[in-house]
Amino acid sequence: xxxxHRAQDSVTMLRRQLVHIVRYPIALFTIxxxxxxxxxxxxxxxxxxxxxxxxxxxxxxxYLTYLVPEILMIAVVTGSQMTAIAxxxxxxxxxxxxxxxxxxxxxxxxxxxxxxxxxxxxxGLVPRASxxxxxxxxx
Amino acid sequence: xxxxxVRGLRKSFGDDLVLDGxxxxxxxxxxxALLGPNRAxxxxxxxxLTTLIGSDGGSVQVGGHDLARDPEAVxxxxxxxxxxxxxxxxxxxxxxxMLMADLRHFGKTEGRRRTAxxxxxxxxxxxxxxxLATYSGGMRRRLDLxxxxxxxxxxxFLDEPTAGLDLRSRRTMWAIVRELVxxxxxxxxxxxxxxxxxxxxxxxxxxxxxxxxxxxxxxxxPGGHIVxxxxxxxxxxxxxxxxxxxxxxxxxxxLQVPSDGGVRHLRExxxxxxxxxxxxxxxxxxxxxxxxxxxxxxxxxxxxxxDREQALR
Numbered sequence: 001x002x003x004x005h006r007a008q009d010s011v012t013m014l015r016r017q018l019v020h021i022v023r024y025p026i027a028l029f030t031i032x033x034x035x036x037x038x039x040x041x042x043x044x045x046x047x048x049x050x051x052x053x054x055x056x057x058x059x060x061x062x063y064l065t066y067l068v069p070e071i072l073m074i075a076v077v078t079g080s081q082m083t084a085i086a087x088x089x090x091x092x093x094x095x096x097x098x099x100x101x102x103x104x105x106x107x108x109x110x111x112x113x114x115x116x117x118x119x120x121x122x123x124g125l126v127p128r129a130s131x132x133x134x135x136x137x138x139x
Numbered sequence: 140x141x142x143x144x145v146r147g148l149r150k151s152f153g154d155d156l157v158l159d160g161x162x163x164x165x166x167x168x169x170x171x172a173l174l175g176p177n178r179a180x181x182x183x184x185x186x187x188l189t190t191l192i193g194s195d196g197g198s199v200q201v202g203g204h205d206l207a208r209d210p211e212a213v214x215x216x217x218x219x220x221x222x223x224x225x226x227x228x229x230x231x232x233x234x235x236x237m238l239m240a241d242l243r244h245f246g247k248t249e250g251r252r253r254t255a256x257x258x259x260x261x262x263x264x265x266x267x268x269x270x271l272a273t274y275s276g277g278m279r280r281r282l283d284l285x286x287x288x289x290x291x292x293x294x295x296f297l298d299e300p301t302a303g304l305d306l307r308s309r310r311t312m313w314a315i316v317r318e319l320v321x322x323x324x325x326x327x328x329x330x331x332x333x334x335x336x337x338x339x340x341x342x343x344x345x346x347x348x349x350x351x352x353x354x355x356x357x358x359x360x361p362g363g364h365i366v367x368x369x370x371x372x373x374x375x376x377x378x379x380x381x382x383x384x385x386x387x388x389x390x391x392x393x394l395q396v397p398s399d400g401g402v403r404h405l406r407e408x409x410x411x412x413x414x415x416x417x418x419x420x421x422x423x424x425x426x427x428x429x430x431x432x433x434x435x436x437x438x439x440x441x442x443x444x445x446d447r448e449q450a451l452r
Contacts (some may be wrong), residue, residue, distance in 0.1 A: 005244055008241075008244060012238065012241040012242055016227065016238060017228070019229065019230060019234070020229045023229045023270075024229060028320065036429060073163055079284075093224075093225070093226070093227070093228060094221055094223040094224060094225040094226075095225050095226065095227050096159070097219075097225055098221070098225035098286070100190070100217065101189045101190060101191060101214060101217065101219040102192055102214055102242060102243075103211060103214040103215040104242050113209075
């Protein structure tokens with residue numbers, strides 16, 4: 001097992017995981033949840049909630065700075081949840097057993113799951129970051 | 140040259156002794172079948188031989204590599220099709236095979252060539268581009284086998300390859316097994332059914348109760364017999380008088396006459412019946428098959444177990 005093969009196995013596994021994300025709608029759904037919650041709390045409840053915060057401007061923008069850490073947390077949790085679901089589905093389907101009887105890099109499977117978690121967290125963050133800029137002209 | 144060589148293999152899960160020191164050799168290019176009732180330790184044996192779980196004792200050589208010292212080398216020469224289909228349900232049949240080809244580092248062109256060939260060979264070409272959700276149970280098992288074959292393994296482990304397959308699929312499976320053996324591949328399989336193999340071992344409660352060729356195992360059980368059916372009790376009575384060593388069944392009005400299954404003996408039986416002017420309604424000839432062997436070898440222990448359960452109640 002040389003380094004080139006190990007890298008190649010990781011790429012193969014990554015490609016497999018990406019196909020899963022595309023074909024398994026729940027994967028996208030878990031990324032969408034934090035976005036929906038964010039939009040809901042900023043535009044539906046944001047004005048009301050923000051009114052209680054003492055500040056120069058008060059209102060929505062102040063409430064948003066308050067809200068973002070929680071949303072980040074939700075994004076991380078849903079991302080890892082998705083990975084956990086994907087890995088446990090693999091386990092029940094026996095494909096991991098097949099991988100384990102093959103001469104492939106053991107770290108490839110675990111590494112890719114790890115990579116996917118952070119990739120999905122990242123994908124969750126991208127629209128949110130732009131949303132932040134858009135809704136927060138005050139800073 | 141032995142493809143697989145096992146000495147004193149032991150394994151227990153906690154207090155549950157699953158394998159109690161088994162020894163066997165599998166010659167290269169042969170089919171070796173492990174038979175046994177449920178919970179006999181068949182799957183555990185496969186799991187150990189395919190590096191999935193460790194053993195508690197004994198030495199194992201697979202493809203000339205020591206299992207404990209060099210599991211990576213063992214993995215490179217084996218192919219495994221387990222009891223539950225190890226396929227990726229989110230991919231199409233073709234993508235599954237390409238995944239295996241990529242993991243064997245064949246490169247795109249060679250991978251595509253092998254994939255196309257296997258899809259054709261296992262009769263999956265029509266469904267190649269369809270997602271696995273549309274596959275039937277038999278198609279999944281065939282794809283599972285195809286995924287094992289992608290890497291051209293020299294030694295193939297099949298755990299219950301024909302379980303849940305219909306007669307036609309079972310024949311296809313055996314035809315493929317025979318083709319592989321003709322190419323010099325060694326097949327180690329477990330089964331609950333008794334099918335054709337070069338050598339068989341009967342595993343029961345972690346021990347081999349018998350090992351040998353199918354012909355050798357058949358010799359272990361009492362020989363065949365002729366069953367005579369009668370229309371009325373008088374006929375049965377008369378015939379039982381003619382054949383002293385026979386066993387009679389008064390309920391079914393049948394008589395079992397021990398026989399070697401030869402034509403000469405059959406004619407002799409009929410002649411003696413004619414001489415005694417006994418009217419026989421029907422006749423059937425029974426030679427011992429592997430089912431009898433299986434029942435005879437594993438039945439003893441089962442009965443003992445049933446008695447124990449009875450005593451506990």
